[in-house]
Amino acid sequence: MKKLLLGNEAVAQGAIDAGLSGVYAYPGTPSTEITEYIQRSKTSKELNIHSQWSVNEKTAMEAALGMSYAGKRAMAVMKHVGLNVAADAFMNMSVSGINGGLVVVVADDPSMHSSQNEQDSRYYGKFAMVPILEPSNQQEAYDITKYAFDLSEILGLPVLIRMVTRLSHSRAGIILGKRIPQNNIKLPKIPTQFQLIPMHARGRYKHLVSIQSDIQENSENSYFNQLIKAPNTSLGIIASGIAYNYLMENFEDADCPYPILKISQYPIPKKPVQYLFDTCKKILVLEDGYPFIEEAISDFLGKNKKIIGRLSGDIPRVGELNPDNIANALGFDVVVDEKLPEIVSKRPPELCVGCAHRDLFDAINELNKEMGSQQVFGDIGCYALGALPPYKSINTLIDMGASITMAKGASDAGIHPSIAIIGDSTFTHSGMTGLLDAVIEKTPITVIISDNSTVAMTGAQDSSASGRLIDICKGIGVEENHLKVITPLHKNLTENINTIRDEINYKGVSVIISQRPCVQLPKEKKEKLKELKKVSLN
């Protein structure tokens, strides 16, 4: 029988069946379930596949490269903005190349369901000059992941798999294939391959450029790129990844009268695009995310009006694709975005009842009354909901760790008080280095680590910070008498306000750890935390 899997789980199963030895990742919607699936998998436990969370995407990417260096197959997994964090490693490992198969899976979030932008990771793949694979459905997600490891070893390069939210978080029945054994340890043949000092890096980069024709050739002949010929050449359609599904949805029994080029492997195959150019009057490009293909095949001055898509306005420039906006572009008569009955109110997400962040924001809002608002810098996590009513406590949300560094910059500019609110896991992900900047300069900022002892927003994964925050802050150089721990409960409100006020008045770096576990944590995790606490106190 078929196995019912999320697109993300299909990637995970594909990796296990491809002889994976380790997955390295930091949680981030919509990518999280890939790693979680491997963590839960019996096979993975039996085979001792590494699957513990990394502190951030950069450490994950580098650890995966280390495993590849040792000759084994490794995978790094992250959401699209996570690749920004890991980009240093990513850009350079295409120059060094890999040893054991290395697959980087990035889940993009068109329409920003759970993100602060809708950047398209295919640009990163092109930037690093590596092959990109973009599955269109769950079965293909499984098959393509297995294929990706082989491709990586054939070309000696990391391979990028691009997922999107709707595929990541949709289930379908999948036919599984056989599992192959893991690679044995085998160190790189050429000892200088991974030494990117300029004299060797130049050689490696030349090599990367020289094999671009092989990468192109591979894509031209890929099973995952298919030209489907059809008689009506008034229109040719290029559909990449999940766009293919939305396209076919519009034709009864998948009977599309127009020629279609289905793309799931990049670089963009030239021959079939040439075929569409030669035979079709117009070409409609359907792609979820940015107009990556459309831009590449359109002419700069726009004199050739043949290509239509997001750039031409035939498909909305922002937001994800769906069967309806594609139907519109095909000229079908559909009513898109019919109005809702007026009676329906918006229901945005909110902090859970009993959530510790709520009690912290109550305290902050009291202080805001005394000290003026718009001086609280926020960060990425559930507490970002503190930007919305009823709290409206935080004023910024840019990227992981930016609360501390933005508070520092604002303080340097002369703003006081300057307060950062950051979660425990976000702090260890990217907050620690910024705190060191502030400590070195004795910048008068107040950093509040809202420590709920988990990565809450993505579903309560283990936080690297648990049981370590005090030692980390001390190690970075925060003065002990300005390192406070408070318990965010309503009964402690006045006391907590006083503590925060005192630290705001201190003209140096203060850190307040506002500590109470997430209400969503399962019991066994809460027990585990208590044990951790005991250990750290001893």
Next chain:
Amino acid sequence: MKTNIILAGVGGQGILTIAAILDTAALESNLNIKQSEVHGMSQRGGAVQSHVRISDKEIFSDLIPQGKADMIIAVEPMELLRYLPYLKKDGYLITDINPFINIPDYPELEDLYNEIKSHPNSILIDAKKIAKDLGNSKATNIVLLGAASSLITINSETLQQAIKTLFKRKGERIVNKNLEAFIIGKEMATEIIS
């Protein structure tokens, strides 16, 4: 043979249990299935939905096109209406009557019920009460699934088998409560439809 279902509710109300039963039953019946769901921030008390598509033919899109849903099953009455643009002209609305009020501008209940009833094929059930009376308020979802069952292209026995499979871990008592909830829901809907 194709059924397009939108499941609607508020994050944390457990619409994915209904989805899981449908998924399991569809696979068991050798039908194709696609089922999308919402993970991430919206799960925290926000509006959530799941698109469930069941067919004997290949299913392409993970999302149901607007105007193509055979039914909307909602565990919350206002959330039901949020997906109205997806409903077919002769599609069914199936919902629990109990509101989940976590916003300041929640509409008047009477107005809300009237809006739902103005639709020709609407089934409003106090599913929560039925589940409570059974001694398992968590079975609210299953009452609603029961109510929708006669409109779905999977036979009722297979759905009940899927309930058994999914709740097995929780013991026989819970399995039986859920089966009862399913049957009561089914009977109530039959009465309303006829």
